[in-house]
Amino acid sequence: MSFLNNLINGIGLGSVYAIIALGYTMVYGIAKMLNFAHGDVIMVGAYVCFFASSTYGLHPLVGVLLAMAVCTVLGVVIERLAYKPLRQAPSLAVLITAIGMSYFLQNAAQLLWTPNPKVFPAFFTLANPDGTSRTGVDLFGGQLTVRFTTIVNLLVCIVIMVLLTWFTGNTKMGKAMRACSENKDAARLMGIDVNFTISITFAIGSALAAIAGVLFLSSYQTLVPTTGSMPGIKAFTAAVFGGIGSIPGAFLGGVLLGVIEIMAGAYISTQLANAIVFAVLIITLLVRPAGLLGKQVREKV
Amino acid sequence: MSERVKREPTRLVPVPSTNIIPERDVDKTPILECRHLGIDFGGLTAVNNFDMAIGRTEIAGLIGPNGAGKTTVFNLLTKVYQPTRGTILLDGVDTHGKTTVQVNRMGIARTFQNIRLFSNLSVEDNVKIGLHNQINYGMWQGVFRMPGYWKQEKIAHERAMELLSIFDMEAMADAKAGSLPYGAQRRLEIVRALATNPSLLLLDEPAAGMNPSETAELMDNIVKIRDTFGIAVLLIEHDMSLVMGICEGICVLNFGQIIAKGTPDEIKNDPEVIKAYLGSRKEG
Amino acid sequence: MKTLKNMSKTSKTNFATYGMVIVVFAVLQLLGSDLIQRGGVLSPTLKGQLVPICAYVVMALSLNLTVGVLGELSLGHAGFMSVGAFSGTVAATALQNVIPSPGARLLAAVVIGAVFATVAGILIGIPVLRLGGDYLAIVTLAFGQIIKSLIENLYVGMDVNGLHFDFLENKIALAQGGKMIVNGPMGIPSIQKLSSFTAGFLLIMAALFVIFNLTNSRSGRAIMALRDNRIAAESVGINVTKYKLMAFVTSAALAGAAGTLFALGQNTLVASKFDFNTSILVLVFVVLGGLGRMWGSIIAAAALTILPEALRQFADYRMLTYAIMLILVMLCTNNPTLKSFFSSLAAKVKGSAKKGKAKGGEGK
Numbered sequence: 001m002s003f004l005n006n007l008i009n010g011i012g013l014g015s016v017y018a019i020i021a022l023g024y025t026m027v028y029g030i031a032k033m034l035n036f037a038h039g040d041v042i043m044v045g046a047y048v049c050f051f052a053s054s055t056y057g058l059h060p061l062v063g064v065l066l067a068m069a070v071c072t073v074l075g076v077v078i079e080r081l082a083y084k085p086l087r088q089a090p091s092l093a094v095l096i097t098a099i100g101m102s103y104f105l106q107n108a109a110q111l112l113w114t115p116n117p118k119v120f121p122a123f124f125t126l127a128n129p130d131g132t133s134r135t136g137v138d139l140f141g142g143q144l145t146v147r148f149t150t151i152v153n154l155l156v157c158i159v160i161m162v163l164l165t166w167f168t169g170n171t172k173m174g175k176a177m178r179a180c181s182e183n184k185d186a187a188r189l190m191g192i193d194v195n196f197t198i199s200i201t202f203a204i205g206s207a208l209a210a211i212a213g214v215l216f217l218s219s220y221q222t223l224v225p226t227t228g229s230m231p232g233i234k235a236f237t238a239a240v241f242g243g244i245g246s247i248p249g250a251f252l253g254g255v256l257l258g259v260i261e262i263m264a265g266a267y268i269s270t271q272l273a274n275a276i277v278f279a280v281l282i283i284t285l286l287v288r289p290a291g292l293l294g295k296q297v298r299e300k301v
Numbered sequence: 302m303s304e305r306v307k308r309e310p311t312r313l314v315p316v317p318s319t320n321i322i323p324e325r326d327v328d329k330t331p332i333l334e335c336r337h338l339g340i341d342f343g344g345l346t347a348v349n350n351f352d353m354a355i356g357r358t359e360i361a362g363l364i365g366p367n368g369a370g371k372t373t374v375f376n377l378l379t380k381v382y383q384p385t386r387g388t389i390l391l392d393g394v395d396t397h398g399k400t401t402v403q404v405n406r407m408g409i410a411r412t413f414q415n416i417r418l419f420s421n422l423s424v425e426d427n428v429k430i431g432l433h434n435q436i437n438y439g440m441w442q443g444v445f446r447m448p449g450y451w452k453q454e455k456i457a458h459e460r461a462m463e464l465l466s467i468f469d470m471e472a473m474a475d476a477k478a479g480s481l482p483y484g485a486q487r488r489l490e491i492v493r494a495l496a497t498n499p500s501l502l503l504l505d506e507p508a509a510g511m512n513p514s515e516t517a518e519l520m521d522n523i524v525k526i527r528d529t530f531g532i533a534v535l536l537i538e539h540d541m542s543l544v545m546g547i548c549e550g551i552c553v554l555n556f557g558q559i560i561a562k563g564t565p566d567e568i569k570n571d572p573e574v575i576k577a578y579l580g581s582r583k584e585g
Numbered sequence: 586m587k588t589l590k591n592m593s594k595t596s597k598t599n600f601a602t603y604g605m606v607i608v609v610f611a612v613l614q615l616l617g618s619d620l621i622q623r624g625g626v627l628s629p630t631l632k633g634q635l636v637p638i639c640a641y642v643v644m645a646l647s648l649n650l651t652v653g654v655l656g657e658l659s660l661g662h663a664g665f666m667s668v669g670a671f672s673g674t675v676a677a678t679a680l681q682n683v684i685p686s687p688g689a690r691l692l693a694a695v696v697i698g699a700v701f702a703t704v705a706g707i708l709i710g711i712p713v714l715r716l717g718g719d720y721l722a723i724v725t726l727a728f729g730q731i732i733k734s735l736i737e738n739l740y741v742g743m744d745v746n747g748l749h750f751d752f753l754e755n756k757i758a759l760a761q762g763g764k765m766i767v768n769g770p771m772g773i774p775s776i777q778k779l780s781s782f783t784a785g786f787l788l789i790m791a792a793l794f795v796i797f798n799l800t801n802s803r804s805g806r807a808i809m810a811l812r813d814n815r816i817a818a819e820s821v822g823i824n825v826t827k828y829k830l831m832a833f834v835t836s837a838a839l840a841g842a843a844g845t846l847f848a849l850g851q852n853t854l855v856a857s858k859f860d861f862n863t864s865i866l867v868l869v870f871v872v873l874g875g876l877g878r879m880w881g882s883i884i885a886a887a888a889l890t891i892l893p894e895a896l897r898q899f900a901d902y903r904m905l906t907y908a909i910m911l912i913l914v915m916l917c918t919n920n921p922t923l924k925s926f927f928s929s930l931a932a933k934v935k936g937s938a939k940k941g942k943a944k945g946g947e948g949k
Contacts, residue, residue: 085923092658095658096869099865100909100911101908101912104905104912237726244719271737274730278731289715290720301372301376401820402819418813420813420814421812422806422810426809430807430823440799443801443802496821
């Protein structure tokens with residue numbers, strides 16, 4: 001039973017990674033850049049939701065929507081100010097700018113909200129008849145506990161993935177995105193507003209980051225200004241693991257990464273859980289250099 | 302030209318000659334022979350049943366409409382792609398399973414349709430990189446500047462300058478390769494390929510983007526290279542004046558299949574070729 | 586004089602770089618020496634920073650070999666620094682009684698640190714260098730994390746019987762008088778300081794020597810050929826794996842040496858010091874200093890290591906200022922509009938300065 005418990009927890013954690021990875025993958029696919037500030041957008045989203053619900057006493061759902069709005073604006077502003085002027089620049093320059101942006105967000109958060117950890121409330125609870133609240137359901141006479149957070153994470157993740165797949169495949173904007181990710185110049189010649197399309201991509205990615213931030217914190221509950229960086233790196237890893245640029249790949253990569261992390265921690269060693277996650281990534285990339293679902297591109301000679 | 306650095310003697314195997322013009326070949330073993338060469342990409346057959354041979358000092362042309370598979374043939378010969386079918390014999394030695402690097406060391410050098418220079422490095426360094434396997438001293442000899450370094454670098458410098466002189470490019474030796482004008486870049490690619498001491502030189506559209514006088518000069522130079530180095534040249538070209546002017550044998554490719562082989566005169570009058578390739582010019 | 590004129594532009598830049606390092610070293614030595622007793626010329630903070638600055642300069646040079654010369658992005662370079670730091674420190678402690686001279690012991694430790702980092706570089710490089718671009722970047726990042734996790738769980742103790750190693754759990758039973766050198770997540774609790782500014786200077790010179798002489802040789806040309814155009818390099822017979830590995834491993838060895846230098850200048854050391862952020866920090870030095878431009882790496886590493894100290898007056902705003910400056914510098918140096926604005930400005934300044942000089946140089 002403990003195996004099943006670990007599996008379920010892994011899927012829960014993995015779903016959050018998957019949501020972040022979806023944002024990463026979309027931005028990478030279209031802007032061809034590793035947006036290191038993505039993890040810190042997660043942190044900002046979590047803070048906004050935290051203050052909305054605990055300081056201003058708003059309903060958590062309103063908090064989430066507010067966080068999404070703030071992060072969307074933030075993502076677009078970051079892109080316009082820091083990345084857009086570097087569209088023609090070497091990719092390393094953009095990478096360093098993204099790192100600078102990441103430092104900026106972390107330190108701004110530290111000044112605004114102090115480095116003291118904030119304890120995130122458990123959102124997904126049910127009231128018991130006796131007035132207390134439950135955070136999960138017990139199955140098989142208490143042998144198996146499924147936390148509501150896990151269920152919510154997985155459901156939200158699946159809904160997002162389905163919506164994104166539909167969006168990129170069937171809407172005009174989605175098609176514009178795919179065109180831009182293939183060839184920006186050709187897309188521009190076809191009358192697609194490339195800059196606008198990239199902005200929309202950042203907006204979607206950042207909104208997803210906000211959702212992920214709230215979900216991640218409702219599972220882990222402590223919020224500091226550097227909270228975003230580790231899940232950011234992990235999600236980036238997940239995106240590469242699944243095949244960067246691929247939406248189902250990001251989902252698969254995220255979930256597998258979460259499961260591996262929890263399993264490695266439970267059965268091998270807690271201290272080495274992260275190392276094992278990264279080792280699995282390396283082995284996967286050596287066997288499948290473009291990730292699990294990525295397509296191999298051959299350079300034309 | 303000073304003495305060329307000698308390559309190890311390769312195994313000679315008598316093979317039935319399918320040279321483009323068999324009677325021209327004095328030496329019985331062709332430098333290159335392809336038998337039933339073919340490659341599929343997924344379900345698509347890009348090249349099929351490619352049979353041809355080139356004499357040791359022949360200048361041969363590979364022509365055909367766009368998308369006929371000419372560059373793919375080059376990529377097969379240099380093992381950028383591994384062939385799906387058939388064999389490639391270089392100087393009678395099967396190149397099966399060899400890599401690009403190994404095939405180059407065996408004697409095939411090439412240029413690229415879309416220029417691929419080491420554009421951040423100087424012209425001289427580009428040629429010296431071509432000489433990579435002609436000089437040999439190891440990393441430590443280089444780092445600690447041991448006598449071998451000075452001796453071999455001197456040889457490399459002299460040889461590079463000598464090679465650059467083919468195209469009168471010595472004066473540009475210190476310029477950055479990427480900053481050269483287009484024509485000079487194409488010529489530098491040829492020099493770099495020659496530096497690897499090939500016995501077969503593959504030129505992918507050497508005259509692309511050149512004006513008629515530059516093309517005429519290039520034609521002279523290709524012949525000069527063949528004569529001084531005593532090597533075979535296989536070139537892909539759309540400029541018919543160049544192909545008909547210097548090629549001794551021509552091979553016409555269409556949809557990955559050879560549709561004609563022969564001397565320029567034979568090709569000009571071949572009904573298949575006229576239909577598939579030159580035919581479009583008949584009315585115009 | 587004649588030879589100076591005949592030298593290529595690269596050799597001139599290289600000699601200027603050596604010269605710059607020597608001059609700065611001499612000036613700082615003079616300022617810090619007892620000859621000038623005025624004090625305050627070199628603040629104690631800056632004096633304490635000299636060894637770390639040297640270590641970061643070597644790190645930046647070494648990463649520039651991978652990123653600038655080989656053209657592959659590595660996001661785990663701090664991992665090699667870590668390997669060098671820990672193996673070098675353990676070696677220095679273990680050799681305490683074997684080599685009494687501190688200078689010789691430091692040298693031995695640096696060499697051992699470099700050797701361990703070389704081994705790590707080979708083990709990582711062989712599988713990893715088959716990948717390219719962003720995939721290589723993520724895998725180096727992963728290796729950096731793995732190295733950190735492994736060292737965080739390493740226990741090393743020493744007693745009369747020699748060195749004892751353990752992993753994950755400390756089950757080392759030391760004989761009388763023995764002591765723990767590396768204590769898992771707690772790291773190294775006490776380090777005998779062996780590094781000095783002079784040692785740092787010598788290491789920088791050695792790193793420059795290796796990098797300059799490597800790049801200006803047959804092997805270095807092959808490495809740069811891979812960077813500029815891999816397919817063309819293969820077509821002229823250059824063995825991709827061999828030369829990629831050569832650059833990567835040399836870079837790892839230098840990073841290991843830098844790690845030892847750094848560690849032996851500290852009082853204590855923990856593995857988390859060499860995390861992803863450190864790798865990124867060094868990458869920032871390299872990119873700001875200019876890819877393949879060694880003098881740029883030196884200046885950027887030195888300036889950016891001092892900068893946070895210099896920004897101390899901004900107190901809480903210091904890292905924020907740092908981040909903003911980083912973004913602004915990247916925008917100014919890479920945005921086409923801003924870049925052309927600055928270069929035209931520079932040309933104007935240069936042009937007016939050179940006006941008189943230009944006529945004299947005509948008679949060539």
